[in-house]
Amino acid sequence: MVRVQVPATTANLGPGFDCLGMALKFYNIVEMVRLPGGLVIEVHGEGVQDIARDESNVVYRAAMYLFKQVGFDPGGLRIRLINHIPVARGLGSSASAIVGGLMAANILSGNKLSCRELLNMASQLEGHPDNVAPALLGGIVISTTVEGEVRYVKIDPPPGLKVAVAIPDFHLNTRAAREVLPQHVSLADAVFNLGRVALLAAALQQGKLDLLATAMEDRLHQPYRASLVPGMKKVLAAARLAGARGVCLSGAGPSIIALADSNLELIARVMKDTFRESGIMARAMVLEPSPVGARALEIKTKPS
Template sequence: MIRVHVPATTANLGPGFDCLGMALKLYNIVEMEEISAGLAVEIHGDGAADIPRDESNIVYQAAHSVFKEVAYQPSGLRIKLTNQIPVCRGLGSSAAAIVGGLIAANKLSGSKLTNDKLLELAVRVEGHPDNVAPALLGGITVSTAVEGEVQYMKITPPAGMKTVVAVPDFQLSTKLAREVLPSQVSLNDAVFNVGRAALLVTALCQGDLSKLCYAMEDRLHQNYRASLVPGMKKVLAAARLVGAKGVVLSGAGPTLIAFADKNFELIAKVMRDTFRENGVMAKVMVLEPSPIGATAMEVVS
């Protein structure tokens, strides 16, 4: 049996829409083994009641793409999922499922595909690389598609930096969160985000967290999505007041994520309390960045 641990991820980091992401130390486990016939899917943890257990399961779909690529035909599959990453909350649950399925299937079929090829397959399924890249590679990733190939660079997270995530008790689909975005933006807003994204990458490379308050500003997606997350702007402001270096929407939301080097528990309390004051119950967690991505091992079942 193959067992894969896949980290949660936070995408965009403010201005880096669809191209920046970071792995976090919160994990889903994907277990996969070949059986004599059929498909058996077992699911535990977050989303267990809602995730399909047939061939529409995204882990199975990812695995099937690997088997097709390497011309391997398993007699049957048993898949067990143990989920800690909240589903549809902006912490990369679908990316974790995709990457877990790809890696498990690759190892099961002889480890014929490189990480670069796995990343290419992951983007085909997910549609964009901002979550799947850090889920696979770990750390902070800058990634983009160029002529059908994913080009990426990896940054080691700054020492001492942790995140505080506030996870509201409602789901928000990426599809809905994208539907509220405009199809075009002004030149001023585009220039604004290019400058902030460049500053953010440089600040993270140099470990200068003091720049995050400016570098994580955004005009491409967060303001449009604020209406989907009650109290969002108030939570962002409250976290900054108690020491967060930068606070943004995690991926498509509704989770909000603060970056800091101290006052983690105070930031968590303030984010939770501010959400509650705006009618939203939220779970808060202090999570470290994960410098490594998904890991796989073969275990005797």
């Protein structure tokens, strides 16, 4: 039996569309056991009503993809999912499923693949590396893909940095959130984001939190997704007024994150209350960045 823990992730951090993400201390657990045959999937916690329990399950598909690549026949599988990351809220639930499935399968099949190979495989399955990279590696990760290989730099989160998260009580499918984006943007908007994402990477590397307000601005995706998240603009503004260093949509949304080094509980509460004023129920929490990515909590090679 293998038990793997995978952190939640928040992608983009404003201007870093599809290339920047951060791991959070908020986890899903994947347990995987070989059986003589068949497939048994248990789901506990978040997504219990939504997550498939057949061969279309994301964790199972990721595991079987890896088994095929390394030429390993597991026989059957029992998969137990203990989920804390909400589904379709912009906090990397699909990335955690992919990374958890790959890591558990890699251990079961003899650890034949390196971390880099797992990352490339995860990015291929997800379609982009911005969530899977920090889910696997931890910390803040800048990444891009070149001919199927993920090139990345990991940044340790600045000391004292925490994250207030407001999680609206509705799903937002990533595909739907991508469909509202334009195929072409103006040169002015491209230059705007280039400057912000470069500033953001440097500010996070050097711990210059006073630059986050400017560095986390975006023109490539958030303005177009605002129509999908009622109250988004008001929540962004309210978080800034409450003391957030920087604030943005988390991934494709609908969750919103605020980065700060003080007044986190106040910021979280203000974000939740502002959503409610727009007719959207939400929950709020304060999380810390996770410097550690996915890891095995337990490995049993013999029947208990």
